[in-house]
Amino acid sequence: MSESAAPVFGDAPLRIEDVVALSRRQVPAVLSRDPGFRARIARGADFLSRLLEEEGVIYGVTTGYGDSCTVNIPPALVAELPHHLYTYHGCGLGRFLDEAETRAVLAARLASLVRGMSGVSLPLLEGLETLLRHDVLPLIPAEGSVGASGDLTPLSYVAAVLCGERDVMHGGRRRPAGEALSEIGMTPLTLRPKEGLAIMNGTAVMTALACLAFHRAEYLSRLATRLTAFNVLASNGNAHHFDAVLFAAKPHPGQSRVAQRLREDLHSDRPPRNEQRLQDRYSLRCAPHVIGVLEDALPFLRQLIETELNSANDNPLIDPEREQILHGGHFYGGHIAFAMDSLKNTVANVADLLDRQLALIVDARYNHGLPANLSGATGSRAAINHGLKALQISVSAWTAEALKLTMPASVFSRSTECHNQDKVSMGTIAARDCLRVIELTEQVVAGMLIAARQALALRQRVGLPSTLGEGPAAMYADLQARIALVEEDRALDGELRRLLADIRDERWAVYAG
Helix, strand or coil, X not given: CCCCCCCEECCCCCCHHHXXXXXXXXXXXXXXXXXXHHHHHHHHHHHHHHHHHCCCCCCCCCECCHHHXXXXXXXXXXXXXXXXXXXXXXXXXXXXXXXXXXXXXXXXXXXXXXXXXXXXXXXXHHHHHHHHHHCCEECCEEECCCCCCCCHHHHHHHHHHHCCCXXXXXXXXXXXXXXXXXXXXXXXXXXXXXXXXXHHCCCHHHHHHHHHHHHHXXXXXXXXXXXXXXXXXXXXXXXXXHCHHHHHCCCCHHHHHHHHHHHHHHCCCCCCCCCCCCCCCHHHHCHHHHHHHHHHHHHHHHHHHHHHHCCCCCCCEEECCCCEEECCCCCCCHHXXXXXHHHHHHHHHHHHHHHHHHHHHCCCCCCCCCCHHHCCCCHHHHHHCCCCHHHHHHHHHHHHHHHHCCCCCXXXXXXXCCXXXXXXXXXXXXXXXXXXXXXXXXXXXXHHXXXXXXXXXXXXXXXXXXXXXXXXXXXXXXXXXXCCCCCCCCXXXXXXXXXXHHHHCCCCCCCCC
């Protein structure tokens, strides 16, 4: 890991790319050593301590939580309250977040707490930094948050681990948190008043997942564009559907960028061939319009996600300068919910676009001279070989499931916790749904990579000269080296899984920069 490239928590805002790099262990977590930053953190914690000594009423410190805010906590029991908060929230279910997701959660929570408005102490921030540096990862159940009052239940697992409780993944195995902390030389924390609330009462889980979803969706957009170029060529299609003057007439920036990429990939500045169709079907001709919606949405969604990432989003907030307690609702994850509901919609539409392209190129009625199902078998053996028939069915199934999941989660608010949390964001559910849509779309893309490799090879059999630009030609050569032409029927699941890994590792630098 490169220390010099690491984002410094407390010195500057984090970008989505910083969270992704931290989630992949490409950079270490570094907490600011700046004296001014550390003094600000101390002022907030010290103010809370003084107020507590003066017996001030502080929500979640000298009162119960949520609807129990009218319950006054006896002074002798105040110190126990944080422990009770993370203990009774230990009711998560579902899958555990994977290692990258968990690192992203720790980074997102640390990014919020270093804003200096949560009243936490420096040792708590250092504890989160230590977990990230030593890769001690709380086992966080994915299900159980309604996205306001923050991600309480999943984040309770972070709070518990900092205190040496529950389980972690460390060194590739599941272990008791106390054992792992001892091994790395970290003393379990005793949470100060409000620190349990500060860890849990925020949007870190949904925001972390949103960062990862955004990054994967951005790469899918570029891959879908490159695959469209392959499919236009394989279909003997009309590259002049992507003409610069044509797209200047409807100048959405992202849409125009997709068209430009297709022009460059297909060398469409050359004179047109004698086209078999004056106008290709929509899944080819309108590809910039479909992928372009995703491209045009990404800058706006980035702003929503990064603003949330770099916000103080617990309650109450502490103003250490004016020494005020500010009660509000920044734990509400509506912006992330909207971003994820929107992103999953645009990504699923891209999956559907590619599914329609595949339906065209496997169908001998529409693929302009290619064999049915893109079978590479010839002679007498052609009768018993089926090409990509089943792959097309699977791609259609993955697409259908992605489309089914586009129902917005944010509109399904539930009234919870004795009607205190009577309007909630569902942001974490939206983020999990979005990641599942992205996963399914990546599976569609893996299938399309096999189909593109097959279709271009079969098109070359019938004498079409390559008109691919340098970038797509290099990617096609790589696919040829990695995927054998399907001439005899074979199982493709192993190749699909390897291609999925390649997609998630961003093997191909498509339209880099």
